[in-house]
Amino acid sequence: MNKILVVGGGAAGMMAAVTAARNGKKVLLIEKNEKLGKKLFITGKGRCNITNAADIEDLFSAVVSNPKFLYSSFYSMTNDQVIDFFEELGVKTKVERGGRVFPESDHSSDVIRALEQEMKRLGVEIRLRAEAEKILAEDGRVTGVRLSSGKELHADAVIIATGGISYPSTGSTGDGYRFARECGHKVADLSPALVPMEVKEWYARELMGLSLRNVEIRITDGKKKLYEEFGEMLFTHYGVTGPVILSASSIVGKKLREHPLTLHIDLKPALTEEQLDKRMLREFEANHNRQFKNAVDSLFPSKLKPVIVELSGIQEDKKVNEVTKEERLHFVRLIKDFSMTLTGMRGYNEAIITKGGVSVKEIDPGTMESKLVNGLYFAGEVLDLDAVTGGYNLQIAWSTGYLAGLNA
Ligand SMILES: Cc1cc2nc3c(=O)[nH]c(=O)nc-3n(C[C@H](O)[C@H](O)[C@H](O)COP(=O)(O)OP(=O)(O)OC[C@H]3O[C@@H](n4cnc5c(N)ncnc54)[C@H](O)[C@@H]3O)c2cc1C
Numbered sequence: 001m002n003k004i005l006v007v008g009g010g011a012a013g014m015m016a017a018v019t020a021a022r023n024g025k026k027v028l029l030i031e032k033n034e035k036l037g038k039k040l041f042i043t044g045k046g047r048c049n050i051t052n053a054a055d056i057e058d059l060f061s062a063v064v065s066n067p068k069f070l071y072s073s074f075y076s077m078t079n080d081q082v083i084d085f086f087e088e089l090g091v092k093t094k095v096e097r098g099g100r101v102f103p104e105s106d107h108s109s110d111v112i113r114a115l116e117q118e119m120k121r122l123g124v125e126i127r128l129r130a131e132a133e134k135i136l137a138e139d140g141r142v143t144g145v146r147l148s149s150g151k152e153l154h155a156d157a158v159i160i161a162t163g164g165i166s167y168p169s170t171g172s173t174g175d176g177y178r179f180a181r182e183c184g185h186k187v188a189d190l191s192p193a194l195v196p197m198e199v200k201e202w203y204a205r206e207l208m209g210l211s212l213r214n215v216e217i218r219i220t221d222g223k224k225k226l227y228e229e230f231g232e233m234l235f236t237h238y239g240v241t242g243p244v245i246l247s248a249s250s251i252v253g254k255k256l257r258e259h260p261l262t263l264h265i266d267l268k269p270a271l272t273e274e275q276l277d278k279r280m281l282r283e284f285e286a287n288h289n290r291q292f293k294n295a296v297d298s299l300f301p302s303k304l305k306p307v308i309v310e311l312s313g314i315q316e317d318k319k320v321n322e323v324t325k326e327e328r329l330h331f332v333r334l335i336k337d338f339s340m341t342l343t344g345m346r347g348y349n350e351a352i353i354t355k356g357g358v359s360v361k362e363i364d365p366g367t368m369e370s371k372l373v374n375g376l377y378f379a380g381e382v383l384d385l386d387a388v389t390g391g392y393n394l395q396i397a398w399s400t401g402y403l404a405g406l407n408a
Pocket residue numbers: 007008009010011012013030031032033036037038039040042043044045048049050051130131132133161162163164166167170171172173174175176351352353379380381382390391392393394395397
């Protein structure tokens with residue numbers, strides 16, 4: 001019987017192990033941590049956004065790097081099949097805003113437990129605290145893995161599912177890139193992606209902790225628009241984060257590494273400037289004797305109000321009936337275009353994923369096998385694949401893990 005060795009007990013590795021074992025293979029999975037799925041555990045703020053319920057064709061447009069490479073894998077294990085896979089293992093799922101799929105329990109641990117139990121049922125051998133140090137190959141064919149303890153494990157096929165280098169405390173420390181290079185593979189430039197951004201202006205720090213739902217953001221480089229999206233964002237002590245910012249970072253990251261960009265936030269995207277001005281007029285008429293700062297209470301969350309009032313340039317204690325039309329229109333424009341300077345991005349410690357990785361040009365997209373070394377397979381984030389937020393990155397891990405497990 002063929003023996004398959006899976007390196008890495010994350011999403012892709014566990015899916016590969018289950019699939020290979022279901023196909024009658026003898027499977028050994030090694031994981032350097034003391035437990036499986038450490039990164040999986042923290043996904044989706046501990047709730048694990050397993051996949052996205054979007055139309056399968058839309059999955060491709062959510063992939064930022066090399067979507068075409070994923071054609072076979074996404075169609076071999078679709079998002080619907082991922083949902084069925086977990087439902088069959090007893091993990092009931094639910095769909096939330098934006099098609100995000102979560103376990104009904106809101107516990108990522110249920111996803112990990114389901115995979116662990118299935119591997120156990122199928123007789124997959126799991127070795128924890130076992131760190132692969134080198135891939136062994138002879139005459140262009142993989143023969144096994146040497147552990148950091150010096151012990152050699154032999155196998156007919158090896159699946160590398162060691163993840164990226166972001167959140168390294170979860171065990172993803174980039175070992176797979178080294179293995180790939182040592183086997184002659186090219187590794188596309190690495191950079192942190194889906195990562196928070198830093199802001200220059202003082203008011204970003206004043207707004208720390210403020211979450212803005214239903215805003216529209218636009219990121220520009222001079223006059224050129226680089227990104228525009230509707231969604232949720234959050235202010236932190238250094239700048240901005242949250243789903244819409246993280247997704248933007250994948251698109252604007254390269255430029256932002258070169259020079260600062262401008263973030264424009266439309267705080268009232270449902271209203272045109274004209275409609276907002278009418279609303280403002282109504283607000284002003286109802287409060288005409290009150291001070292400006294008190295008349296706009298209903299328009300903003302309490303943390304945002306003092307900042308926006310200060311930036312308006314209107315004296316905060318000015319009576320509303322004394323605010324000029326010009327001042328009011330300037331205020332309306334500020335609400336529609338609350339802007340700040342993006343100065344840089346945070347590092348790997350805070351990046352949801354790693355952009356770049358093992359070049360897909362040297363991997364067979366129909367099997368995940370290396371075109372350079374027979375019997376060597378790659379799956380998951382170690383590959384040069386990445387997507388925006390919304391469950392798509394785990395879909396990449398499940399689909400490529402499945403295909404590697406099926407073909408190994
Ligand atoms: C905070 C956070 C939240 C996220 N939330 C989501 C989400 O909700 N939805 C989503 O789609 N994506 C999310 N992601 C991204 C997603 O977690 C990853 O894309 C996915 O985990 C990649 O799976 P993987 O199996 O390729 O790698 P990993 O999950 O990183 O697993 C790799 C495993 O390999 C092991 N390993 C590494 N080197 C060795 C070695 N030498 N020997 C033995 N074992 C080794 C590691 O210890 C690790 O367990 C999130 C990421 C982060 C950091």
